[in-house]
Amino acid sequence: MIRALSIFMLCCSFAYSGLLKDEIKPVMQEKIDYVIKILQGENLDKALLSNDIFEQFNGMFDFPLMARLSLGPKQWNSLNEKEKDRYITHFVGRMKRSFIQRLELYSDEIMVIKDTKEVTAGSATRIYLVTELVGKEKNYPIVYKFHNSQKDGWMIYDVDILDVSLIQTYRAQFDSYLDAHSLDNLIAWLDEDETL
Template identity: 25%
Template sequence: MIGKGIAGAWMVVVLMVFPVLAVSMEPMAVVKAPIDAVIAILNDPRYRVADTRLVQRDEIWKSVKPMFDFEEISRRAVARNWRKFADAEKVAFTDVFSRFLGNTYIDKIQGEYHNEQIVYLGQNFHSDVYAEVRTTIVRETVEIPVNYRMRRGADGQWKVYDVIVEGVSLVKNYRTQFASILRKEKPAQLIERLNKKLAEQNRQLAEDG
């Protein structure tokens, strides 16, 4: 009990003296801050005016992009095929895949958000470098579990490498698709496919305003 009291006192000191470090070391804080920012952007009356959808989209992307480890997401999405990618192809794939994911999921958020509440259920540490943040999206009478699997990098920062929605892994979903393509095509062709899809997305977004 005494140890707990001392630990609590030291935690207050640490939070006061090193607030940025404290946030960077907590997986839940890494997830919660950008999600809160996104909700604020979605509720911002400035974006209810016509022709502000793309501006809102850019603000959402700026908020959420830093919380994701897109290189790790990309590597896991192609799994063992990653070694077939040349260094330049790894960079190109990570770049286009991250932007494709951003477009896909921000479009979904903009289209389906209706003042849902995000409940933060807790964080589990699986090791010194792996953790999972558990949340639930509360939508009227429906609750949707969304978990964020995270990895701590060499710089000590926690970042998301997979999102599990109702038990379905984002990474595994794309891994299945990419494995099918890479059985027949080379990495450069997969990158070309994604670039075409990204171009189509961007054209549609420009038309929708």
């Protein structure tokens, strides 16, 4: 699970614009291949690697939507615009730090894109990019979920790792935490260590 999460985090970055529908599979394959090549190289300076990898996936993740979904509608709707912006900034910062920490866990796995699936949810269409992390002893399914942001094209809004939604996992953790703490406490935690 940790290795699967590591590879997911290797594919995260920030800002830019999304993809056209027909670009999802080939562009993701190209980006994933590039990241694997970087990780198999000699230079394992975490800061340099993370900057290079972030640049490769620039704009493919819809972090504002991911942040909103991780909080849930009740909590999100209770925030003003300034609080929403603050939460997004700290949520994205947390994901970036998690990524850098997980770089150390990489050990020669490869990722194979198996399929794309078009899924209809109400009136919205989603694209699921089905991949598999191939390890020495075990393979791990990872599904990248894309939505059409209209303004920015197709962007990732969630990732299922071993059939578990990353966003739903965050949401369950945050709901539980917010039962006993304030949003300010949650934001402070996002700036700290890895566990609640």
